[in-house]
Structure formats: C-alpha cells, structure tokens
Amino acid sequence: MKRNKILPQAITLLFIVLIFGFFTMNAQINMENRGIEFGFGFLKQEASFDIQFSLIDYDGSHSYARAYLVGLLNTLLVAFIGIILSTLLGIVVGVARLSPNYLIKKTAAFYVEFFRNIPLLLQIFFWYFAALRALPMPEDANLLLGSSFMTIKGLYTPAPVWENFDIFFTTLILALILIFFVNRYAKKKQEEEGKQLPKFLISLSIFIGLPLLTFLAGGFDLSFSFPELKQLAKTSYTYEGGMGIPPELIALTLALTLYTATFIAENVRAGIQGIGKGQKEAAASIGLTPGQVLKLVIMPQALRIIIPPTTNQYLNLTKNSSLAAAIAYPDLVLVFAGTAMMQTGRAIEIVAITMATYLSISLAISLLMNWYNKSIAIKEK
C-alpha cells in the first residue's frame, strides 16, 4: 500500500529532474557552441553608466551589483508608494460604490469601469506623454502650496535639512515603544475594570509630543532648502536645491495607483456586501455605536473576504511596475535587465537574477499578507 504511494511520486520527481537536466544541458551545449560564457563575475565590474534617479549613493564608477541595487530599490519604492495609495483610494472608492448618494455611487462606478478596462501600458503612456505635455516649462511654473513647482521636468519641493537626525529618529522609536505599552495597559484595564481609555488620543499626543519636546529642548534641528530657478541657456531652465521628483516616477505611480485601485475597490465592495445585514442589526441592538459596529463587527469579517484577492492585486502592481522601462523610470528592468544586460551581454545570468528577484519580492509580499490573513481569520477552538 505504501509502495503504491511512493512510486508515482518518485516517477514524477525523476521526470522533473530529467526535464530540468535536459534544459540545462541543452543551454550549456548551445552556449558553448556559440562561444558564450556563463558566470557572475561581471557583477563586480565597473558599470560606467549613470542612472537618473537613485535612493542610494551611485554613479558610473560603482559596480553592476550596485546598479542592480539601485534598480531594485527604485522598483520597491514605486511598488511601496503604489500599494499604499491604491489601498487608500481603493477603500474610499469601494465604500463610495455602496453609498446611498446616487451621484457618489455612479461616479465611483464610472471610475472603476473606466480605469480597469484600459490597458495599463496605454495609461502609463497617457499620463507620461499627454499629461507631461500639458505641464509648464520650468520658467513658467506657478507656485504650488507656497514652495513647490510642478513642471515638465518634474516636481520640485523643499527638501528637509536635518541636524542630528539620529536623535529625532531615536525619539520616534521611543514614542512608538511608549505607545505600544500604553495600548497594552489600556487593554488590560478594559478587560479587568471595563473602563475605556481614549487610546487614540493618548497615542497621537505621544507621537507628536515627544519629538516636539526634544525639538524645543534643542535636541535636533530641521530647516528646509527651497528649489530655485536656474538658467541653463537662453530659453532653458531648471531648478536647483530642494528635492526633485522626476515626472517618470509621478506618471508611473499615478497610472499604477489608478489602475490597481479599481480592483481593490471591487474587493472592498465585495467584502462589505458579503456580510449579512443581520450582523449589523444585531450589533446595533446590543448597544454598539455605528463606529463600533464597523470596527468590531463588520470589518473583521469583511477583511477575511477582502485580503486574499487584494494580495493578488499587490503582487500585480509590483510586477506591473516593470512597465516603467517604457517611460524611462530607472527600475530593475530598465537598469539591470536593460542597460546592464546590453553592456555585459550576459542575457541568461541577468534574466535569471531579475526573475529570481521578482519572485522573491512577490513571495515576500505573499508571505506577509498570508500572515496577516491568518491573524484575522476565524480562530476555531
């Protein structure tokens, strides 16, 4: 009986190993025939090309490995911003679709149907080329929020200049730890005595108050450097100082967010609609406020429906960010699977590394979301 179970498994395993071995050998023989070498030594070579936008210190004298890291961080940056913004927008639109207000409901429905039915690449091109052309040249730009400029060359905002940033950072960590203990104490108190402390208000005041106190005591200092118009030639200008956010990043984030938020909105709507009306009524009948009904009864159950498909959307957004190459945002695909691959000619190695990287990012997001999903799932006892 046991043998019957092992044999098919062993045959399947053998089959997989053979197929894998066949492809490896095939690739090896063909590469040898064509005089292509295999190896990862190139990662240490000097990259000798520059990258437009980097979160870490980088120029062409750094290695290909460093260029890879720059691309990876740029991909993570756009994925991170995209996930946060599309989640927020998705929740708002999802709730709006269930609004009793006819106008709000229809506007939300129109937005969802419009943006999810147009190919993403087209949307990226639209936001980059159509919206870009509509923006003013640097010299004609108007002030935005007092100190920023939105131009065809990007968004220029004041940059914070920190003094003793580490002290500020430590204070922030301390505040978070303090908030954690306050919340634990509040929960204990509620369980033991049934009293509710204003947790949110206390937390917020700690979070703002502690850094503010250190600032007033002179522990750290914060000032801003403002962007200033600079003339490059007779009719060409740019901004100097401050922080410049390239239009490629803005267009990409905008397109990814607007596209993915439609799917998340549908998930949110499905989640809320999936909870029976009776739940809400029952919760109200035992005296919970509407806020408590949503927080304690509806959301915990709705989340179980919302989280798994939303995880998929997060993965999609991360993978879709590779379309960045079309509009010159220096993400992993453009920098590493683009320029670096061309300069070194190491197609197999670089594509393998890039695939492994995307796989790792996706698995990490999955793992995180699964862990979260488990923590909110029904705990059967």
Add this chain to the structure above:
Amino acid sequence: MKKTIKNLFSMFAVIAMVFAFSTEVMAAKKSKTLKNTQKKGFVRCGVSQGLPGFSNADASGNWTGLDVDVCRAVAAAVLGDSGKVKFTPLSAKERFTALTSGEIDILSRNTTWTLSRDADIGLTFVGVNFYDGQGFMVRKDSGITSVNDFKNGISACTNIGTTTELNMRDFFTSRGISYEPVAFEKADEVVAAYDAGRCDTYTTDKSGLAAQRTKMKDPTAHIVLPETISKEPLGPVVRQGDSVWEDLVRWSLYVMIEAEEYGITSANADSMKTSENPQIKRLVGAEGELGAAFGLDNEWSLRIIKQVGNYGESYKRNIADTGILPDRGPNQLWTKGGILYVAPAR
C-alpha cells in the same frame, strides 16, 4: 531475436548514411549558416525599429537603408535575389540576444564596433559600413551653439543599451558637469520626450540625430552641435564560430565599396566584363574564381553590384538624397579624402 538483429542492422545503415552525407557537406566547404540560408531560401537579417536612411520600412513594409543594403547584398550573392531577405526589427536591447540565439544570421543595425562586444559576447564584427560619432541636439532658440555652453543640471534624453549611455557619462564626468540622464527603451519615446521639452538635449550618434530630426514636429527648430564626442564605427555583426559566413558577409560589403572605387555601378556592371583592368574583371566575375572560396558561383559579386549597387549608389539613394547627411564626410573613399579603405577583393 532475429528481428532485433535486423533492426540493429538497419540502424547501422542509417548512421553510416548520415556520416557519409555530413562528410560530403564538409567537403563542399559550406558553413552551417550558409547551408541553412540556402535551404530556407531567404537571409535572416536583424535591423532597427525604424531609423531613416539606415533601416526603415515604408507603409507597404518595404525596407530601405544603408544597413538594409548589406543584407540585400548577401541575399543577392547567396540566393541570386536581393529581395529574398526576412527583416526582423529589433530594439537595441534585443539585438545581440537575437543574433547569438540564432533568430537572425546578420545583425545590420547601426551597431558600434567595440572591444567588449567583439571579444566578449559571442559576436564577430565583419567591417564598417558607416563611420559615425556621438553628438548632441538642442533646440535652436536655446542659444546653445557648442557643448561648452552646457551647465550643471542639464537633462539629456537618450536610448538605453547603447554605447551612447557610456560616452555621455565619460563626456559629462570628464568636464565635471552634473547632468540628469533620461534613458528610454525605444527611440520613438526619446524623440517624443525631447520634443515635448522633457530634456534640454538629445544625444545619440550624429547620423541618428540627423535621421530622427526628420520625425520631429518642427525639424528646423533643432540643431546638431558641431562637436563629436566619440568614435562610432557602425557595421554588420555575425555570430562567432562560422568563419565562412563571416567572410561572406564581410566581402559582400567590401565588394560594394571596392566597386565604387573602380567605378562599377549597377548600370554599367555588365559592360565592365570586357574591361581591360583585371581587378574590375575579377569584381564582375569575368576573371578568377573568387566565389569558390565561399562555395558560390563566380557571378556572386556581379549580382551584388547589379541588384544593390555600389556603396556610393547606396549612400546616395538612402542618406544623401533623403536629406539626412548630404555630405559624406569620413564615409568617402580613401581616394577622395575619406577613410573608406577596404582590403582588395582578389
């Protein structure tokens, strides 16, 4: 048992036949690529996605250009018909992989000959069909007239995966100018972004700048700066490891250049057979056995000249008459002050 032995015998017979066949092919001194090309009936040629003057398709899908003519010359030599070419448009990023993986047999796509490309990644450059150099384009009204006018903070649009990106860094770094490189995957997007005002300058090979300028909203609003910041010898590339094919592509190009040197054109090629000059007679196949070295007949070079024309005709048709670069500059014969100098076909 008897059946097994019989089977075994027939297997041996098959193996013996295969061996006999392969030795015969080897004796014919044909390369694998050449043999495949003759079997398929067309030359597989990788070109650009649209660079006027070099490789560009018209509305009905006919490819023309200086780079295209190299592939047409090979088709004329090998298959007797310059039209028997299958063109594959490739991005800068895809081109080498397409060649090394065997999807195409000639890469004729304004590709710069460099040491690392030639020696490192399974490619062999066969020659130079255009001597180019990298330059900068700016808007005329910007008042910039030389690269010396560039200031810190300038943004430069270009393509990824080309030597352009590396030259640009060398240029700006050596001058201590900080710049913002904006690198796109496709040339059309570079042009669109530069034209919209995203960048202050557009940099690529000067021939490319001249060609792309024709695609802009108002071509006269842009100028190419006089400085050339790099050497860009552009030429066809083949896979490493098939020396007969490599020689064949090289000499198809050289025949075009040498034909111009000796004044042989597509119009007078036939009448040149009776020429007094033995080198002319060799080029039109009336003397010598030049084709035999490739396993071809003796009129291979005559077909190239008759069907595609000499280098000068190709240049005039594709680059000069289209207004891209009327002045041949370094791409003039060595006898007329240029640097086109090829080994003699004899």
